[in-house]
Amino acid sequence: MTMASVPIRSTLKSIFGYDTFRPHQEEIVREIIGGEDAFVLMPTGGGKSLCYQIPALHRPGVGIIVSPLISLMKDQVDALVANGVAAACYNSSLSEVEARRTLARFHAGELDLLYVAPERLMSESFQERLRTMEIALFAIDEAHCVSQWGHDFRPEYIQLGRLRQLFPSVPLIALTATADPQTRVDIIHRLGLEKAIRHVAGFDRPNIRYTVVEKLKPLQQLLGFLRGRSDEAGIVYALSRKRVEDVAEKLQAAGIRAAPYHAGLPDKERSRVQDAFQRDDIRVVVATVAFGMGIDKPNVRFVVHYDLPKNVESYYQETGRAGRDGLPSEALLLFGYGDIAISRGLIESGGNPEQNRIELQKLNAMVGFAEALTCRRRVLLGYFGENLAEDCGNCDICLNPPDRFDATQEARKALSCVYRVGQRFGMGHVVEVLRGSHSQRITTLGHDKLSTYGIGRELSPDAWSSLIRQLIHLGYLEQDMANYSILKLNPKAHPLLKGEETLTLARPRIRVAPVKQLAKKGREKLVYDQGLFQELRLLRKQLADEQQVPPFVIFGDATLAEMAAHRPRSAGELAGINGVGAHKLGRYGEQFLQVIRDFSSS
Numbered sequence: 173m174t175m176a177s178v179p180i181r182s183t184l185k186s187i188f189g190y191d192t193f194r195p196h197q198e199e200i201v202r203e204i205i206g207g208e209d210a211f212v213l214m215p216t217g218g219g220k221s222l223c224y225q226i227p228a229l230h231r232p233g234v235g236i237i238v239s240p241l242i243s244l245m246k247d248q249v250d251a252l253v254a255n256g257v258a259a260a261c262y263n264s265s266l267s268e269v270e271a272r273r274t275l276a277r278f279h280a281g282e283l284d285l286l287y288v289a290p291e292r293l294m295s296e297s298f299q300e301r302l303r304t305m306e307i308a309l310f311a312i313d314e315a316h317c318v319s320q321w322g323h324d325f326r327p328e329y330i331q332l333g334r335l336r337q338l339f340p341s342v343p344l345i346a347l348t349a350t351a352d353p354q355t356r357v358d359i360i361h362r363l364g365l366e367k368a369i370r371h372v373a374g375f376d377r378p379n380i381r382y383t384v385v386e387k388l389k390p391l392q393q394l395l396g397f398l399r400g401r402s403d404e405a406g407i408v409y410a411l412s413r414k415r416v417e418d419v420a421e422k423l424q425a426a427g428i429r430a431a432p433y434h435a436g437l438p439d440k441e442r443s444r445v446q447d448a449f450q451r452d453d454i455r456v457v458v459a460t461v462a463f464g465m466g467i468d469k470p471n472v473r474f475v476v477h478y479d480l481p482k483n484v485e486s487y488y489q490e491t492g493r494a495g496r497d498g499l500p501s502e503a504l505l506l507f508g509y510g511d512i513a514i515s516r517g518l519i520e521s522g523g524n525p526e527q528n529r530i531e532l533q534k535l536n537a538m539v540g541f542a543e544a545l546t547c548r549r550r551v552l553l554g555y556f557g558e559n560l561a562e563d564c565g566n567c568d569i570c571l572n573p574p575d576r577f578d579a580t581q582e583a584r585k586a587l588s589c590v591y592r593v594g595q596r597f598g599m600g601h602v603v604e605v606l607r608g609s610h611s612q613r614i615t616t617l618g619h620d621k622l623s624t625y626g627i628g629r630e631l632s633p634d635a636w637s638s639l640i641r642q643l644i645h646l647g648y649l650e651q652d653m654a655n656y657s658i659l660k661l662n663p664k665a666h667p668l669l670k671g672e673e674t675l676t677l678a679r680p681r682i683r684v685a686p687v688k689q690l691a692k693k694g695r696e697k698l699v700y701d702q703g704l705f706q707e708l709r710l711l712r713k714q715l716a717d718e719q720q721v722p723p724f725v726i727f728g729d730a731t732l733a734e735m736a737a738h739r740p741r742s743a744g745e746l747a748g749i750n751g752v753g754a755h756k757l758g759r760y761g762e763q764f765l766q767v768i769r770d771f772s773s774s
Contacts (some may be wrong), residue, residue, distance in 0.1 A: 180205070183226055187733075194219045196373045196459035201226045204309060209316075209336075209344045209368035211360055212343070216349040216375050216492030221248060224311035226346050227283050228258070229341075229602055233280065233306030235285045235670045238293055239313045240326060245287035247468035247722070249266065252285065255724045256755030261287040279305070294331040299338065307342045310335055315346035316485075324594045336364035344368070350489045353557050375488070375556045380503050381549040383568040385539075387508030388634060390478055391422055397476065397504055398428060398456070405449070406474035408458045409481070409490055411514065419478060420458040431457040450722035454712060461486065469722065470497035470562075471729040476504045480511035482519070486543060486554045497730040499596035507542040509641065511598075513657060543641065544676050545574055573715050574678035577641060580668070582631065583675045586640055587623035587648060587665045589623035595660045602659060603628075603636045642677045700737035708732045711767050715760065726760060728752055739768050 180201055184190050189298035193201075197219055198214070203210055214220045226234025239245045246259040252259035260283055262275045267745050277283050279301070289660030292298055312318070318329040336344060346363050360366060382538045385393065394408065408423075410416045413434040423430035431445045448454040450469055458478075475494045481487040487505070493502030512535070537555060540578050544551045548567035550560045563570045589602050604611060605619050608626030621623060628636060640659070643649045648665045652658050667673045709723075709732060716723040727735075740746040747754075752761070 175346050180229070180230060184222075185227060186754045187229070187257060188222065188226075189255075189749075189751040189756065190320050191223075191748075191750065196371050197222055200371055202345050204345055207341075207343050207544065209365055210346075211356070211365050211370045212345060212347045212373070212741050213351055213356065213371065214347065214349060215375050215763075216489065216496060218349070219303075220313070220347045220349070222621060223347065225252065225257075225285065225756055226310060227343070227345075228308045228311075231670040232306035233308040234281070234283050235308045235311065236293065236302070237285055237287045237311045238290050238332065239287050239315060239331070240290070240317055242289070244313075244468060245289075247450070247725075249285075249287060249470070250721050254721065254756065258283050259285040259287070263287075263289050263292065271307055273418055275301070276395055281306075288324075289328075289330045290332055293560055294334065302339070306341060309343040309345060310339065312344070315348040315359050315363070316351045316355055318346075318362050318751045319351070319355045330362065333362045333364060337660070349492060350485045352485065352555070355485075359642060375553050375558050376549065377492060377495065377559070378444055378564065378566060379498055380491060380501050380550070381566050381568075382491070382503050382505075384505045384507050384548065385568075385628050386634075386638065388505040389509075389772045390506050390508075391419065391612045392629055393506055394419070394423075394476060394478065397474075398423075401457075401474065404455070404473035405452065405469070406472060407490075407493060408456060408478055410458060410460065410478035411511065414459055415478070418456050422456065423456060425544065428456055429454050430456040433457050435460065435600060450724075451716060452723055461490070464700065468496075468724075469493075470724050471499070472496070472501070473499075474502040474504065476506070478506055479544065480505070480515060482515050482531065482539055484538050484552065486533070488542070488552065488556075497724075497728045499730055509637075512539055512585075539609060576676050576678055578674065579642075579677035580674040582628070583648070583677070584669055585624065586636070586643060587661060587669050589622075589627075590649065590659045590661060592622045592624045593619060593668075595656055598657045599637060599640050599659060600638065603633050606636055607631075607633065638679075639677060698733055698737050700733045701739075701771075704739070704768065705732055705736040707767050707771055708764060709762060710733055711763060715763070725765075727756070735764065735768065740765065740773060741769065 180198070181193075196214065200210055200212055202222045204224065210223075212220060212223055214223075219487060224235060224237065228613075230274050234495055239248075242261070242263050244263045245263060246265075249259045249261050258277075260277060262271065262278070262737035266274065274286075278286055288298070312332055317326040318332060319325060344363065344365065346365060346368075347683050348359065351359065360370075387393070404589050407417060410419055413436045416432045416434050421431050424463065427429065429447065433442060433445045437445075445454065446458060449457050452506060467494075472494045476493050477487065477490070481490065491503035515535055516532065519535065521527055522528050522531070541548070541555070547560070547563040547570050549564035553560050561582055565571070585606060586602065589606050593602060602614075604614060605622060605625055608627030608629055610620075614620050631639075640649065642649050644659075648668065650660045650662050652660060668675060712723045712726045712732065715726050728751055729751060734749045734751075735746070738745070738749065740749060743757060743765070746752055747757050747764055
């Protein structure tokens with residue numbers, strides 16, 4: 173059913189419940205409706221899906237949406253159906269009967285949007301079907317999957333480059349939230365979008381607070397972070413399946429509704445965990461990177477990286493799963509240097525030297541972000557080629573600048589010790605010499621006879637480790653990862669050793685900051701009644717359970733917060749709330765209005 177004669181702003185309000193477009197959306201929508209191709213880079217939560225959903229409703233024919241994950245298709249289809257849109261997905265999760273029914277609706281012209289996986293779309297049998305149908309547009313979501321320079325390359329995406337030749341008159345839109353300049357060029361080339369209009373909406377997610385702390389006792393650090401966040405949903409990412417299961421088990425033992433998720437679990441269990449998380453029955457999912465791309469849950473309030481991600485793209489995309497609704501959210505990274513060696517080893521075990529080189533460069537950039545003592549957001553956005561005019565005011569560095577101290581004497585002791593042990597040992601050994609360890613290895617090597625032996629007893633092992641790491645980051649020391657991570661002096665160290673320079677360093681951070689009011693950024697300036705908000709959430713959960721859909725399919729947290737702030741008393745007033753479209757107003761309006769009335773009169 174085409175809505176060609178309806179103003180697009182009317183569609184935005186009546187179907188999706190929003191009064192205004194976000195930046196770039198309206199421009200992109202008009203271009204696609206007009207038959208243009210487009211490349212769209214927009215941050216997670218920036219509203220990419222509307223850029224093809226509205227044009228699919230306004231152009232004749234069915235919009236074909238390419239998506240890499242079944243779970244992502246299902247969530248988007250559920251949300252569209254809840255808004256009264258004729259949408260379906262066609263993938264391997266369907267039974268034979270369901271697949272036939274979907275294809276029958278497709279051929280009968282009953283669908284506005286059809287979501288398919290890339291390999292199914294490009295199969296010869298499906299191509300034959302498409303040639304007999306009127307196609308409104310092709311939208312390729314998660315388009316970075318087409319590029320070998322991307323962080324999540326998928327070979328099945330390469331075939332999609334043929335679409336531009338097979339259907340030259342059908343608009344093609346490629347969308348991604350994560351692509352550095354080189355990846356963008358590759359996507360455009362592989363999909364034949366050289367003539368496409370390009371929109372880069374920026375990478376900033378101002379509602380996310382970025383925090384990095386040194387990983388010392390990670391489980392205790394994680395539990396400390398979760399304390400006080402008992403009603404919030406979040407994701408904890410870990411490097412290995414074993415660690416995922418171990419952390420999930422310990423969170424469960426601490427009374428937290430948590431569950432593990434990784435590719436080694438049976439399909440049925442993974443589906444159960446994902447569904448339970450979407451429906452707010454599980455609070456925390458502990459996962460490998462296998463979890464997340466398909467998560468369209470807007471009220472994820474935090475993402476914790478228990479281990480260091482392998483690249484900035486992954487970190488950005490994974491943290492971007494928090495706060496898709498625009499409300500305050502947090503991204504915590506526990507940064508341990510042991511993680512670097514593990515990631516480096518995994519990369520170097522790959523068989524492609526050129527790919528290894530690229531991945532090592534990306535890992536080094538990730539370490540640089542974690543070690544930074546300047547505004548996190550400036551470092552993060554700078555990686556993607558975007559400059560922030562001023563410090564963000566919503567990261568750990570901005571909110572709690574590190575204490576600095578004159579570290580000249582301590583730095584000279586550390587550099588001298590590296591020199592005295594022959595520049596042939598790693599950080600742990602150097603710290604033991606500085607602190608005067610009586611270990612057998614120290615005495616066997618004769619390092620207890622060195623002039624630097626025991627000259628650093630006044631500092632803890634953690635303090636020395638932090639200081640040495642900063643010396644590495646600032647270029648005074650080199651850590652040879654390929655040679656047992658031994659420490660070597662760089663030329664920059666000599667003026668400091670000779671007393672020609674002084675040095676100021678930051679004191680290490682080892683504790684997660686306690687829960688406190690998040691900085692107000694954008695839509696979350698709203699002041700609303702928490703009690704009413706919780707009552708509205710309870711009704712939403714009840715309705716969602718009855719319909720067997722995730723709660724956000726009924727209404728998102730941002731919509732409920734606006735209801736709790738403005739307390740609409742009539743259907744007309746409720747229709748003015750963002751996220752309340754005509755279909756949902758008719759279906760749920762009276763029940764939510766009754767909760768508001770009852771709460772206000774109590």
